[in-house]
Every structure is written in structure tokens, then in C-alpha cells.
Amino acid sequence: MKSSRLVSILLLLQTRGRMTAAQLADELEVSVRTVYRDVEALHAAGVPLYGDAGHAGGYQVLAGYRTKLTGLNTGEAEALFLSGIPGPAAELGLGSVLAAAQLKLRAALPAELRGHVDRMQSRFHLDAPGWYAKDEPVPFLQDVADAVWNGRVIDVRYRRWKEPTEVDRRLEPYGLVLKAGRWYVIAGPWPRTFRVDQILQLTPRDERFTVPDEFDLAAYWQQYQEDFRARLQRGEAVVRITERAAEALSVVWAPGADSRTTATVPIESLDHAHGEFLKLGADIEVMEPAELRDRLAGTAAQLAALYAS
Structure with a gap:
């Protein structure tokens, strides 16, 4: 120790x-x-x-002193190579740099550790995006990364979901976050989150900025995710569900006499809940709110009529 x-x-x-x-x-x-x-x-x-x-x-x-470390243990060496994610590194223009760094590190390892590293890389592969995520281009990612690194202000034309859908923004890029295969830039002067793939145009300014001393990228992102989840869960629904639906909704399974359990689950909106609950078919029955129950009953009736014909 x-x-x-x-x-x-x-x-x-x-x-x-x-x-x-x-x-x-x-x-x-x-x-x-x-x-x-x-x-x-x-x-x-x-x-x-x-x-x-x-x-x-x-x-x-003392200035100029550097030590050569040969004391990496097996877990440390494996973790270093597993943490090298080639996809995101290549997107940032650092693919060749990462490969060169790993090559140098591997050459410095003892033969036994090189064997562990080779086995790790042959048996573990990280593919972060979900199955149905679109492989969308991010043409301005390297420009944003350069602005983050050099503290340079950028002007962007940004596409958002509400009107007007295209807006011009002056950004001070504090940091980049990769979440589920999608890049986000956190930008000031008051921190906000922008999707990098929604930047339509980008022009670097001949203007510098300094990230505030109190800004912590990891802490900001943690709070942003918590706020995002809180905004999504705006309501509740009372449902009677089978064990299959309970597993899908992460509900504790406590079946009654009819092999169903009653639970209260958070919902984002009636529209979203309508679509998600339809996926569970007859494994879920909505008791409340009445509007959601009526909408599902109407959809079920339409489906029954469609297939009966």
C-alpha cells in the first residue's frame, strides 16, 4: 500500500x-x-x-525530473487499454494519437502484462450508442473541441425543437460530454447544454474566454441529468400489471389473486404513456387517469376492428 x-x-x-x-x-x-x-x-x-x-x-x-513507471499491475494495465475508446477519439480527431499512445504503453509493459492486455482487448468491446440510434454526422465536433481546448468564443446557428427552429447563438464552450453516442457541448456565459449535431453553422471569433473557477463539468452534467429526469416525470398513472409488465416498468412484483399487481408509475405525458403502454399489450391495464384509460381503450377498439375486417 x-x-x-x-x-x-x-x-x-x-x-x-x-x-x-x-x-x-x-x-x-x-x-x-x-x-x-x-x-x-x-x-x-x-x-x-x-x-x-x-x-x-x-x-x-525539481523541474525536468520525470520518473519511468514500471509498476503497473494487471488491473491497471487492462483498465488503461479498456478506457481507450477508438470511436469517440476518432471523432475528435485523436484516433491516431490514441493508437500511438497505446502502442508506446504496450511496448513499455512486461511480457506478462502485454498478454493480459491483448486478452482484454480481444474479449471486451465497447459500443456505446443504442441499437436504434441513428449514425448522424457531427460535422462541427472538431471545431467545437478546438474552441473548448483553446477557450475561444464561437458563433453558431443552432437547430432546436421549438419556434423559431433556427437561432443564432454566441457560445463560450466550457466542455464536451459524450452521452449514449451523442455529443453535447456545455457553453456559457450562463451554462446551457447544446447538442453538437444540431449545430448548422459555426464561425470562430477572435475572442477568448475563461471558464469560471467554480464551474465543474462532471457536477454540472450530473445535475443536468437529474433535472432532465424530473422534467420528464410530470405525472402518474395507476396501473394493474402482470409480472412481465412489472419487469418492464421496474415495479416490485407483488401479485394478487388474479396474478396482477396494482402500482403507481411516473409518466412523462399522456401521449408518451399512451405509446409506451401500448407496447405492453394486455399485460397492463390503466386505471387512472381516466383520459389515458379512454385513449387506450379507443386505440384497442380500432385495432380490434381493423384486424376483424
Whole structure:
């Protein structure tokens, strides 16, 4: 455990620069006293590590020093290669870069670990988009990624679902998110979410911006997803369902005398619920709301008449 922690301290200082003992302790989830002991151990091992006292102080590795790590364990090596997603990397224009990086990493691994990595890549393949997702082009993805990386403002013509369907926007791209095979850009000056494949035109501005210090991309996306789910579930329906329907709706199965259970499930809208419940056929009976029950009964009657003829 200690040797792994020493390597982690060294990597943190190499990648992030100066860090205080308290910052290292928080990152590694150990006490500050433990960090002090680990720093002494690194000193004893000949690592050119020095510290400065005071408010702006902290530990730092001598400029130009780099360590060659040969201590990757099997799980770490497998995870590194499994995390390399060739599709999204290629979309961002980084396909060849990823391949070169993996080649260099593989060459540096011991023969035993190379065998584990080869077996991992031959047995696991990640295909993120759903079965029925359209393979839609994203022509401005690399331009958006460049603007994100370089902090450049962009002007876009954007297609949205409501009128007017095409609008012009000035965006400060804070970050990119890949969700279920679809790219989203989070842009300021007040963070909003835009689908990159709905950008119709893009013009870079000769204007820079700075991402606010308080903005956290992962935290923003988590909150955005929670808000999105809350907006979808605007109502409820009381239903009587079979075990098959309970499984499809993620409802706890507690059957009554007629092998059905009554449950209250969230619905987005009457239109959406009508379409989704029809997929379950006779395995679901809507009790409330009455309007949804009547609409399903009317559709069922139309279907019965159609097939009877």
C-alpha cells in the first residue's frame, strides 16, 4: 500500500505541480502526518523533492525530473487499454494519437502484462450508442473541441425543437460530454447544454474566454441529468400489471389473486404513456387517469376492428 501511495504522490506532483501536504492528504485520503512520512521516504530514495513553507508553499518536484513507471499491475494495465475508446477519439480527431499512445504503453509493459492486455482487448468491446440510434454526422465536433481546448468564443446557428427552429447563438464552450453516442457541448456565459449535431453553422471569433473557477463539468452534467429526469416525470398513472409488465416498468412484483399487481408509475405525458403502454399489450391495464384509460381503450377498439375486417 505504501509503495503505491509513494508513486501516487510523485505522479500528483508531476502532473499538478506544487501541492500542499493537506492537499495531498485529501487526494490520497490519508492524514497529513502520513504525507510527511511519505515525503521523507521519497527524499531517502533520491527523489528531488523539495518543499516551501508559508501560505503559498507546498511540495514540488525539481523541474525536468520525470520518473519511468514500471509498476503497473494487471488491473491497471487492462483498465488503461479498456478506457481507450477508438470511436469517440476518432471523432475528435485523436484516433491516431490514441493508437500511438497505446502502442508506446504496450511496448513499455512486461511480457506478462502485454498478454493480459491483448486478452482484454480481444474479449471486451465497447459500443456505446443504442441499437436504434441513428449514425448522424457531427460535422462541427472538431471545431467545437478546438474552441473548448483553446477557450475561444464561437458563433453558431443552432437547430432546436421549438419556434423559431433556427437561432443564432454566441457560445463560450466550457466542455464536451459524450452521452449514449451523442455529443453535447456545455457553453456559457450562463451554462446551457447544446447538442453538437444540431449545430448548422459555426464561425470562430477572435475572442477568448475563461471558464469560471467554480464551474465543474462532471457536477454540472450530473445535475443536468437529474433535472432532465424530473422534467420528464410530470405525472402518474395507476396501473394493474402482470409480472412481465412489472419487469418492464421496474415495479416490485407483488401479485394478487388474479396474478396482477396494482402500482403507481411516473409518466412523462399522456401521449408518451399512451405509446409506451401500448407496447405492453394486455399485460397492463390503466386505471387512472381516466383520459389515458379512454385513449387506450379507443386505440384497442380500432385495432380490434381493423384486424376483424
